[in-house]
Amino acid sequence: xxxxxxxxxxxxxxxxxxxxxxxxxxxxxxxxxxxxxxxxxxxxxxxxxxxxxxxxxxxxxxxxxxxxxxxxxxxxxxxxxxxxxxxxxxxxxxxxxxxxxxxxxxxxxxxxxxxxxxxxxxxxxxxxxxxxxxxxxxxxxxxxxxxxxxxxxxxxxxxxxxxxxxxxxxxxxxxxxxxxxxxxxxxxxxxxxxxxxxxxxxxxxxxxxxxxxxxxxxxxxxxxxxxxxxxxxxxxxxxxxxxxxxxxxxxxxxxxxxxxxxxxxxxxxxxxxxxxxxxxxxxxxxxxxxxxxxxxxxxxxxxxxxxxxxxxxxxxxxxxxxxxxxxxxxxxxxxxxxxxxxxxxxxxxxxxxxxxxxxxxxxxxxxxxxxxxxxxxxxxxxxxxxxxxxxxxxxxxxxxxxxxxxxxxxxxxxx
Ligand SMILES: [Zn+2]
Numbered sequence: 001x002x003x004x005x006x007x008x009x010x011x012x013x014x015x016x017x018x019x020x021x022x023x024x025x026x027x028x029x030x031x032x033x034x035x036x037x038x039x040x041x042x043x044x045x046x047x048x049x050x051x052x053x054x055x056x057x058x059x060x061x062x063x064x065x066x067x068x069x070x071x072x073x074x075x076x077x078x079x080x081x082x083x084x085x086x087x088x089x090x091x092x093x094x095x096x097x098x099x100x101x102x103x104x105x106x107x108x109x110x111x112x113x114x115x116x117x118x119x120x121x122x123x124x125x126x127x128x129x130x131x132x133x134x135x136x137x138x139x140x141x142x143x144x145x146x147x148x149x150x151x152x153x154x155x156x157x158x159x160x161x162x163x164x165x166x167x168x169x170x171x172x173x174x175x176x177x178x179x180x181x182x183x184x185x186x187x188x189x190x191x192x193x194x195x196x197x198x199x200x201x202x203x204x205x206x207x208x209x210x211x212x213x214x215x216x217x218x219x220x221x222x223x224x225x226x227x228x229x230x231x232x233x234x235x236x237x238x239x240x241x242x243x244x245x246x247x248x249x250x251x252x253x254x255x256x257x258x259x260x261x262x263x264x265x266x267x268x269x270x271x272x273x274x275x276x277x278x279x280x281x282x283x284x285x286x287x288x289x290x291x292x293x294x295x296x297x298x299x300x301x302x303x304x305x306x307x308x309x310x311x312x313x314x315x316x317x318x319x320x321x322x323x324x325x326x327x328x329x330x331x332x333x334x335x336x337x338x339x340x341x342x343x344x345x346x347x348x349x350x351x352x353x354x355x356x357x358x359x360x361x362x363x364x365x366x367x368x369x370x371x372x373x374x375x376x377x378x379x380x381x382x383x384x385x386x387x388x389x390x391x392x393x394x395x396x397x398x399x400x401x402x403x404x405x406x407x408x409x410x411x412x413x414x415x
Contacts, residue, residue, distance in 0.1 A: 026274075026301050027235075028196025028219075029242055030252060065322045065330035067177050068127035072140045072168035074160060074182035076147055079222045082181060086226025087126070087139050090236055094124045097237045097298065100315070104308040108296045112309070114287060115264040116296075120315040122244070122322060124177070125331070131172045142168045148185025150192040160184075161215040164397050164410055165369075170215055174328040177243065178217035179236070181225045195220040195235045197242040200325035205247055205261025205317075218243050234304040241299050241310065244318035245325065249299045256282035260299070264313040266291040272302035344407060345400050351412035356386040362402040369397045388413050 071087050096102035099119040108116055126138030149160040149167065159165035160182045170178040184192045197218040199206050224235040250268040251258020258268070269281035272295040280292040295302035296309050310318075322329060345360040358366060366384065368377040368391070376391055386398075393415045399408040 026194055027238060027242075027248075028193040029248060031193070031196060063330075064121045064123055065319075066123045066125060067329055068138070068175065068331050069124050069177045069179060070127050070130075070136075070138050070140065070171045072142065072160075072170075072178065072180045074146075074149065074167060074180065075141055075143050076183050077145065078147060079183055082222070082226045084137065084139055090226055091124050091126055093233060094237060094240060097310070098122045098124070098240075098315075098318075100309065102308060104305075107306070107308050109292075111289075111291060112294060112296065112311075114289075115291075115311045115313070116309045118312040118315045120244075120310065120318045122318060127171070127176055131175070140168055144182075146183075147189065148183045148191065150184040150186035150190075158215055160219060161217065162397065162408065164408060170217055173216035174326075177240070177329065178215075180217065180219045181222055182219065184219065184221050191221050193219075193221065194224050195239040197239040199242055199245045200321060203245045203321065203325060205259075206245065231304040234298060234307045237298050238307070241314070241318070245321040246299050246310075246314055246318065248301070249294060249297050262311065262313045262317055264311045265297065265299075266294045268293045268300075272300050272306075274301060274303050276303050276306040345409070347398060347409055347411055351414045352388055353414055354387070354389050356388055356398070356411060358384050358386065358398070358400065360400070360402075364400045364402045366398060366400045369399065370394060 069091060071090075073082055073087075075081070093102075099121075100117055101119075105116070127136055128138065130136045144166050146166050160167035160180045161170055161178075163169045167182070168180065170176075186192055195218065198214050198216045200216075218236070218239045220236055220239060224232045227233055246262070247260040248271065249260050249262075249265040250271045251260045253259075254270050256267050256269055264286050266280075266286060267282035267284040272293065276295045277293065280290065282293075283290050294300065294311075295306045297314075298307045298310055299314070300307065345358055345362075345364065348357050348359070350356075358364070360383065363380065363382050364384070365380040366378065366386070367375050368386070369375050376396070377386065379386065391413045393413050395410060395412055397408050397410055
Protein backbone atom coordinates (compact mmCIF):
# COMPACT_ATOMS: atom_id res chain seq x y z
CA UNK A 1 0.00 0.00 0.00
CA UNK A 2 1.17 3.48 -0.76
CA UNK A 3 0.77 5.64 2.29
CA UNK A 4 -1.04 8.82 1.43
CA UNK A 5 -0.69 11.86 3.57
CA UNK A 6 -4.23 13.00 3.25
CA UNK A 7 -5.99 16.12 4.33
CA UNK A 8 -5.27 15.82 8.04
CA UNK A 9 -1.65 16.42 7.35
CA UNK A 10 -2.52 19.72 5.74
CA UNK A 11 -4.74 20.74 8.62
CA UNK A 12 -2.12 19.88 11.18
CA UNK A 13 0.40 21.96 9.34
CA UNK A 14 -1.97 24.83 8.98
CA UNK A 15 -3.22 24.93 12.52
CA UNK A 16 -0.22 24.00 14.56
CA UNK A 17 2.29 25.96 12.57
CA UNK A 18 5.60 26.31 14.27
CA UNK A 19 5.04 23.25 16.35
CA UNK A 20 5.82 20.84 13.57
CA UNK A 21 6.55 21.17 9.90
CA UNK A 22 6.21 17.47 9.18
CA UNK A 23 3.21 15.84 7.50
CA UNK A 24 1.32 13.29 9.61
CA UNK A 25 -1.56 10.98 9.20
CA UNK A 26 -3.88 11.57 12.12
CA UNK A 27 -4.32 7.97 13.19
CA UNK A 28 -3.30 4.61 11.76
CA UNK A 29 -6.55 2.73 12.42
CA UNK A 30 -7.33 2.48 8.72
CA UNK A 31 -3.80 1.18 8.14
CA UNK A 32 -4.37 -1.51 10.76
CA UNK A 33 -7.48 -2.51 8.82
CA UNK A 34 -5.66 -2.34 5.50
CA UNK A 35 -3.02 -4.67 6.87
CA UNK A 36 -5.75 -7.17 7.57
CA UNK A 37 -7.58 -6.54 4.30
CA UNK A 38 -4.53 -7.63 2.34
CA UNK A 39 -4.71 -11.01 4.02
CA UNK A 40 -8.44 -11.59 3.95
CA UNK A 41 -10.51 -11.02 0.86
CA UNK A 42 -13.72 -11.36 2.88
CA UNK A 43 -12.78 -8.41 5.02
CA UNK A 44 -15.49 -6.00 3.92
CA UNK A 45 -18.26 -8.53 4.17
CA UNK A 46 -17.13 -9.63 7.63
CA UNK A 47 -16.69 -6.04 8.72
CA UNK A 48 -20.15 -4.82 7.79
CA UNK A 49 -21.96 -7.81 9.22
CA UNK A 50 -19.93 -7.59 12.41
CA UNK A 51 -20.70 -3.92 13.04
CA UNK A 52 -24.37 -4.81 13.18
CA UNK A 53 -23.77 -7.46 15.80
CA UNK A 54 -22.12 -5.00 18.17
CA UNK A 55 -25.34 -3.19 18.85
CA UNK A 56 -26.95 -5.93 20.88
CA UNK A 57 -23.93 -7.31 22.67
CA UNK A 58 -22.98 -4.65 25.20
CA UNK A 59 -23.49 -5.14 28.88
CA UNK A 60 -21.92 -2.62 31.18
CA UNK A 61 -19.46 -3.53 33.89
CA UNK A 62 -19.79 -1.37 37.00
CA UNK A 63 -16.47 -2.30 38.58
CA UNK A 64 -13.55 0.04 38.08
CA UNK A 65 -10.70 -1.71 36.30
CA UNK A 66 -7.18 -0.53 37.11
CA UNK A 67 -4.88 -0.90 34.12
CA UNK A 68 -1.12 -1.03 34.55
CA UNK A 69 0.67 0.94 31.87
CA UNK A 70 4.25 0.56 30.71
CA UNK A 71 5.62 3.34 28.52
CA UNK A 72 8.55 2.49 26.25
CA UNK A 73 10.26 5.73 25.21
CA UNK A 74 12.60 5.31 22.25
CA UNK A 75 15.03 8.19 22.50
CA UNK A 76 16.51 8.95 19.10
CA UNK A 77 19.21 11.53 18.48
CA UNK A 78 16.76 14.20 17.26
CA UNK A 79 13.82 13.42 19.55
CA UNK A 80 12.55 15.77 22.23
CA UNK A 81 13.22 14.55 25.76
CA UNK A 82 10.09 13.42 27.60
CA UNK A 83 10.35 13.68 31.39
CA UNK A 84 8.77 11.31 33.90
CA UNK A 85 6.47 14.17 34.88
CA UNK A 86 5.25 14.46 31.28
CA UNK A 87 4.55 10.72 31.22
CA UNK A 88 2.52 11.02 34.42
CA UNK A 89 0.67 13.95 32.87
CA UNK A 90 -0.43 11.73 29.96
CA UNK A 91 -1.66 9.10 32.42
CA UNK A 92 -3.61 11.82 34.24
CA UNK A 93 -5.17 12.95 30.96
CA UNK A 94 -6.27 9.39 30.24
CA UNK A 95 -7.87 9.15 33.68
CA UNK A 96 -9.74 12.42 33.26
CA UNK A 97 -10.97 11.49 29.79
CA UNK A 98 -12.04 7.93 30.56
CA UNK A 99 -13.93 8.97 33.69
CA UNK A 100 -15.47 12.04 32.04
CA UNK A 101 -13.84 14.30 34.65
CA UNK A 102 -11.83 16.50 32.28
CA UNK A 103 -12.50 20.22 32.80
CA UNK A 104 -13.36 20.80 29.14
CA UNK A 105 -16.45 18.55 29.33
CA UNK A 106 -18.20 21.88 29.86
CA UNK A 107 -17.61 22.55 26.18
CA UNK A 108 -20.02 19.79 25.08
CA UNK A 109 -23.10 21.27 23.43
CA UNK A 110 -26.21 20.69 25.53
CA UNK A 111 -27.86 18.71 22.72
CA UNK A 112 -25.57 15.85 23.75
CA UNK A 113 -26.43 15.97 27.47
CA UNK A 114 -28.41 12.75 27.23
CA UNK A 115 -25.62 10.70 25.68
CA UNK A 116 -22.58 11.89 27.66
CA UNK A 117 -21.44 12.00 31.26
CA UNK A 118 -20.76 8.39 32.18
CA UNK A 119 -17.42 6.91 33.14
CA UNK A 120 -15.82 3.99 31.33
CA UNK A 121 -14.71 2.75 34.77
CA UNK A 122 -11.13 2.37 33.60
CA UNK A 123 -8.31 3.76 35.75
CA UNK A 124 -4.74 3.94 34.48
CA UNK A 125 -1.58 3.69 36.60
CA UNK A 126 2.08 3.46 35.66
CA UNK A 127 3.11 -0.11 36.46
CA UNK A 128 5.00 -0.43 39.74
CA UNK A 129 6.14 -3.99 39.11
CA UNK A 130 7.54 -5.53 35.96
CA UNK A 131 6.36 -8.93 34.65
CA UNK A 132 8.95 -10.69 36.84
CA UNK A 133 7.76 -8.90 39.95
CA UNK A 134 10.64 -6.42 40.22
CA UNK A 135 9.90 -2.83 41.27
CA UNK A 136 9.48 -0.42 38.38
CA UNK A 137 8.23 3.08 37.64
CA UNK A 138 6.53 1.84 34.45
CA UNK A 139 8.79 3.93 32.21
CA UNK A 140 11.45 2.32 30.01
CA UNK A 141 13.95 4.52 28.21
CA UNK A 142 15.76 3.04 25.26
CA UNK A 143 18.40 5.04 23.48
CA UNK A 144 18.47 4.46 19.75
CA UNK A 145 20.52 5.66 16.83
CA UNK A 146 17.53 5.21 14.54
CA UNK A 147 16.01 8.42 13.24
CA UNK A 148 12.66 6.69 12.80
CA UNK A 149 10.87 3.37 13.11
CA UNK A 150 8.63 3.71 10.09
CA UNK A 151 9.19 2.09 6.74
CA UNK A 152 7.80 3.24 3.41
CA UNK A 153 7.02 -0.07 1.75
CA UNK A 154 5.05 -1.64 4.58
CA UNK A 155 1.85 -0.28 6.06
CA UNK A 156 3.01 -0.06 9.64
CA UNK A 157 6.41 -0.79 11.02
CA UNK A 158 6.37 -2.92 14.09
CA UNK A 159 10.11 -2.61 14.65
CA UNK A 160 9.59 -0.29 17.61
CA UNK A 161 7.97 -3.18 19.49
CA UNK A 162 10.91 -5.56 19.19
CA UNK A 163 14.28 -5.25 20.88
CA UNK A 164 15.89 -7.28 18.09
CA UNK A 165 15.00 -4.48 15.64
CA UNK A 166 16.20 -1.69 17.89
CA UNK A 167 12.85 -1.20 19.60
CA UNK A 168 11.65 -2.50 22.96
CA UNK A 169 9.95 -5.83 23.58
CA UNK A 170 6.49 -5.58 25.14
CA UNK A 171 5.72 -6.56 28.67
CA UNK A 172 3.08 -9.29 28.87
CA UNK A 173 0.44 -7.76 26.61
CA UNK A 174 -2.39 -9.54 28.40
CA UNK A 175 -1.55 -7.85 31.72
CA UNK A 176 -0.10 -4.46 30.72
CA UNK A 177 -1.12 -1.71 28.35
CA UNK A 178 2.11 -1.20 26.41
CA UNK A 179 2.62 2.29 24.96
CA UNK A 180 5.56 2.94 22.66
CA UNK A 181 6.63 6.54 22.11
CA UNK A 182 8.92 7.00 19.13
CA UNK A 183 9.51 8.80 15.89
CA UNK A 184 7.45 6.87 13.30
CA UNK A 185 9.46 8.50 10.51
CA UNK A 186 10.14 6.46 7.41
CA UNK A 187 13.38 6.40 5.44
CA UNK A 188 12.58 9.81 3.93
CA UNK A 189 12.28 11.33 7.40
CA UNK A 190 8.51 11.83 7.25
CA UNK A 191 6.58 10.52 10.26
CA UNK A 192 3.90 8.11 9.12
CA UNK A 193 1.23 8.48 11.80
CA UNK A 194 0.46 10.47 14.92
CA UNK A 195 -0.43 7.14 16.49
CA UNK A 196 -2.02 3.75 16.03
CA UNK A 197 -3.37 1.01 18.24
CA UNK A 198 -4.53 -2.60 18.17
CA UNK A 199 -8.11 -3.36 19.16
CA UNK A 200 -8.61 -6.83 20.63
CA UNK A 201 -9.38 -9.56 18.06
CA UNK A 202 -12.88 -10.78 17.29
CA UNK A 203 -14.82 -7.79 18.56
CA UNK A 204 -18.34 -7.50 17.18
CA UNK A 205 -17.70 -4.07 15.65
CA UNK A 206 -14.27 -4.86 14.17
CA UNK A 207 -13.28 -7.42 11.59
CA UNK A 208 -11.96 -10.71 12.89
CA UNK A 209 -8.35 -9.93 12.17
CA UNK A 210 -5.49 -12.11 13.27
CA UNK A 211 -3.92 -10.53 16.37
CA UNK A 212 -0.58 -12.16 15.63
CA UNK A 213 -0.22 -9.69 12.74
CA UNK A 214 0.60 -6.85 15.11
CA UNK A 215 2.01 -6.73 18.63
CA UNK A 216 -0.71 -5.55 20.98
CA UNK A 217 -0.52 -2.00 22.27
CA UNK A 218 -0.40 1.67 21.32
CA UNK A 219 2.22 3.62 19.36
CA UNK A 220 2.41 7.41 19.63
CA UNK A 221 4.60 9.81 17.70
CA UNK A 222 6.98 11.57 20.12
CA UNK A 223 5.64 15.11 19.62
CA UNK A 224 2.13 13.96 20.55
CA UNK A 225 3.11 12.51 23.91
CA UNK A 226 3.42 14.68 27.00
CA UNK A 227 3.07 17.81 24.92
CA UNK A 228 2.22 21.14 26.50
CA UNK A 229 0.39 22.15 23.32
CA UNK A 230 -3.31 21.44 23.79
CA UNK A 231 -3.84 20.38 20.17
CA UNK A 232 -1.30 17.58 20.66
CA UNK A 233 -2.91 16.14 23.76
CA UNK A 234 -5.74 14.05 22.34
CA UNK A 235 -3.82 11.46 20.31
CA UNK A 236 -3.20 9.05 23.18
CA UNK A 237 -6.82 9.24 24.34
CA UNK A 238 -8.04 8.50 20.79
CA UNK A 239 -5.63 5.59 20.36
CA UNK A 240 -6.42 4.06 23.75
CA UNK A 241 -10.08 4.31 22.65
CA UNK A 242 -9.16 2.10 19.67
CA UNK A 243 -7.20 -0.21 22.00
CA UNK A 244 -10.43 -0.73 23.94
CA UNK A 245 -12.32 -1.47 20.74
CA UNK A 246 -13.81 1.87 19.68
CA UNK A 247 -13.98 2.75 16.02
CA UNK A 248 -14.06 6.19 14.39
CA UNK A 249 -17.52 7.67 14.91
CA UNK A 250 -18.13 8.35 11.22
CA UNK A 251 -17.61 4.62 10.59
CA UNK A 252 -14.68 5.16 8.21
CA UNK A 253 -17.05 5.63 5.31
CA UNK A 254 -17.81 8.72 3.27
CA UNK A 255 -21.60 8.54 3.38
CA UNK A 256 -24.24 8.15 6.08
CA UNK A 257 -23.98 4.36 6.13
CA UNK A 258 -20.62 4.15 7.91
CA UNK A 259 -21.19 2.38 11.20
CA UNK A 260 -19.03 2.29 14.30
CA UNK A 261 -21.22 -0.34 15.94
CA UNK A 262 -22.21 1.99 18.78
CA UNK A 263 -25.84 2.97 19.29
CA UNK A 264 -25.60 6.53 20.55
CA UNK A 265 -22.90 8.06 18.35
CA UNK A 266 -24.53 10.38 15.79
CA UNK A 267 -24.24 9.31 12.15
CA UNK A 268 -21.81 11.47 10.19
CA UNK A 269 -21.19 11.63 6.45
CA UNK A 270 -17.47 12.00 7.07
CA UNK A 271 -15.07 13.01 9.82
CA UNK A 272 -14.83 16.63 10.92
CA UNK A 273 -11.60 17.19 9.01
CA UNK A 274 -9.70 18.89 11.82
CA UNK A 275 -12.39 21.50 12.33
CA UNK A 276 -15.36 21.92 14.67
CA UNK A 277 -18.18 22.23 12.13
CA UNK A 278 -21.70 22.83 13.46
CA UNK A 279 -23.65 20.68 11.01
CA UNK A 280 -25.92 17.68 10.77
CA UNK A 281 -24.81 15.69 7.75
CA UNK A 282 -26.96 12.58 8.36
CA UNK A 283 -30.44 11.91 9.65
CA UNK A 284 -30.39 9.58 12.61
CA UNK A 285 -32.60 8.63 15.50
CA UNK A 286 -30.81 8.48 18.83
CA UNK A 287 -33.31 8.05 21.62
CA UNK A 288 -35.86 9.88 19.47
CA UNK A 289 -33.59 12.69 18.36
CA UNK A 290 -31.77 13.49 15.13
CA UNK A 291 -28.46 14.62 16.62
CA UNK A 292 -25.91 16.80 14.83
CA UNK A 293 -22.38 15.66 13.97
CA UNK A 294 -20.47 15.24 17.21
CA UNK A 295 -17.13 16.95 16.78
CA UNK A 296 -16.78 16.77 20.58
CA UNK A 297 -16.07 13.06 20.33
CA UNK A 298 -12.55 11.74 20.95
CA UNK A 299 -13.06 9.28 18.09
CA UNK A 300 -13.70 11.99 15.49
CA UNK A 301 -10.97 13.66 13.47
CA UNK A 302 -12.05 17.10 14.63
CA UNK A 303 -9.86 19.94 15.82
CA UNK A 304 -8.29 18.45 18.98
CA UNK A 305 -9.38 21.26 21.29
CA UNK A 306 -12.98 20.34 20.45
CA UNK A 307 -12.52 16.67 21.36
CA UNK A 308 -13.74 16.44 24.93
CA UNK A 309 -15.90 13.33 25.41
CA UNK A 310 -16.84 9.76 24.71
CA UNK A 311 -20.53 8.92 24.57
CA UNK A 312 -22.16 6.79 27.27
CA UNK A 313 -22.39 3.82 24.91
CA UNK A 314 -18.76 4.19 23.93
CA UNK A 315 -17.88 4.17 27.64
CA UNK A 316 -20.08 1.10 28.17
CA UNK A 317 -18.56 -0.64 25.20
CA UNK A 318 -14.99 -0.12 26.46
CA UNK A 319 -16.04 -1.41 29.84
CA UNK A 320 -17.54 -4.46 28.14
CA UNK A 321 -14.38 -4.96 26.10
CA UNK A 322 -12.26 -4.99 29.25
CA UNK A 323 -14.43 -7.65 30.84
CA UNK A 324 -14.78 -9.80 27.74
CA UNK A 325 -11.78 -9.25 25.50
CA UNK A 326 -9.06 -8.05 27.88
CA UNK A 327 -9.99 -9.74 31.17
CA UNK A 328 -6.42 -10.14 32.44
CA UNK A 329 -5.70 -6.45 32.05
CA UNK A 330 -7.46 -5.41 35.24
CA UNK A 331 -4.82 -5.25 37.95
CA UNK A 332 -5.75 -7.60 40.75
CA UNK A 333 -7.72 -9.81 38.37
CA UNK A 334 -7.29 -13.43 39.37
CA UNK A 335 -7.64 -14.57 35.80
CA UNK A 336 -4.27 -13.49 34.54
CA UNK A 337 -1.78 -14.33 37.24
CA UNK A 338 -0.10 -17.22 35.47
CA UNK A 339 2.53 -16.37 32.90
CA UNK A 340 2.70 -18.42 29.74
CA UNK A 341 5.79 -20.58 29.75
CA UNK A 342 8.47 -19.52 27.30
CA UNK A 343 8.34 -21.21 23.93
CA UNK A 344 11.76 -22.04 22.53
CA UNK A 345 13.19 -23.25 19.27
CA UNK A 346 16.64 -23.47 17.73
CA UNK A 347 17.82 -22.69 14.23
CA UNK A 348 20.79 -23.84 12.21
CA UNK A 349 22.94 -23.05 10.43
CA UNK A 350 23.48 -19.41 11.31
CA UNK A 351 24.64 -17.66 9.17
CA UNK A 352 22.69 -19.57 6.53
CA UNK A 353 23.00 -19.64 2.77
CA UNK A 354 20.07 -21.39 1.09
CA UNK A 355 18.25 -23.32 3.82
CA UNK A 356 17.43 -22.76 7.47
CA UNK A 357 16.38 -25.62 9.75
CA UNK A 358 13.96 -24.75 12.54
CA UNK A 359 14.25 -27.32 15.29
CA UNK A 360 11.14 -27.76 17.40
CA UNK A 361 8.76 -30.60 18.23
CA UNK A 362 5.77 -28.30 17.93
CA UNK A 363 3.68 -27.54 14.86
CA UNK A 364 4.66 -23.90 14.57
CA UNK A 365 3.86 -20.97 12.33
CA UNK A 366 6.87 -18.89 11.34
CA UNK A 367 7.55 -15.57 9.64
CA UNK A 368 10.77 -13.89 8.53
CA UNK A 369 11.17 -10.11 8.84
CA UNK A 370 13.88 -7.74 7.74
CA UNK A 371 15.22 -4.90 9.87
CA UNK A 372 12.80 -2.41 8.38
CA UNK A 373 9.85 -4.46 9.62
CA UNK A 374 8.91 -5.99 6.26
CA UNK A 375 7.73 -9.59 6.28
CA UNK A 376 9.37 -11.71 3.55
CA UNK A 377 8.35 -15.31 4.17
CA UNK A 378 5.76 -17.21 6.17
CA UNK A 379 5.06 -20.90 6.65
CA UNK A 380 4.27 -23.59 9.17
CA UNK A 381 5.12 -27.14 10.15
CA UNK A 382 7.05 -29.38 12.55
CA UNK A 383 10.83 -29.05 12.08
CA UNK A 384 10.28 -26.93 8.94
CA UNK A 385 13.09 -26.28 6.47
CA UNK A 386 12.94 -22.74 5.10
CA UNK A 387 14.13 -22.02 1.58
CA UNK A 388 16.11 -18.76 1.81
CA UNK A 389 16.94 -18.36 -1.87
CA UNK A 390 14.46 -15.54 -2.40
CA UNK A 391 15.93 -13.45 0.44
CA UNK A 392 18.55 -10.78 -0.20
CA UNK A 393 21.65 -11.14 1.99
CA UNK A 394 21.27 -9.46 5.35
CA UNK A 395 20.09 -9.69 8.94
CA UNK A 396 16.61 -11.13 9.58
CA UNK A 397 14.33 -11.96 12.45
CA UNK A 398 12.65 -15.36 12.48
CA UNK A 399 9.49 -15.27 14.53
CA UNK A 400 7.80 -18.53 15.53
CA UNK A 401 4.33 -18.84 17.04
CA UNK A 402 2.83 -21.83 18.78
CA UNK A 403 -0.41 -21.85 20.74
CA UNK A 404 -0.50 -18.02 21.09
CA UNK A 405 3.08 -17.87 22.33
CA UNK A 406 5.74 -16.23 20.20
CA UNK A 407 9.48 -16.34 20.25
CA UNK A 408 12.02 -14.82 17.88
CA UNK A 409 15.63 -15.26 16.86
CA UNK A 410 17.97 -13.34 14.64
CA UNK A 411 19.84 -14.93 11.79
CA UNK A 412 22.05 -13.80 8.96
CA UNK A 413 21.50 -14.77 5.33
CA UNK A 414 24.78 -14.87 3.40
CA UNK A 415 25.05 -14.90 -0.40
ZN1 LIG B 1 -8.20 6.57 14.91
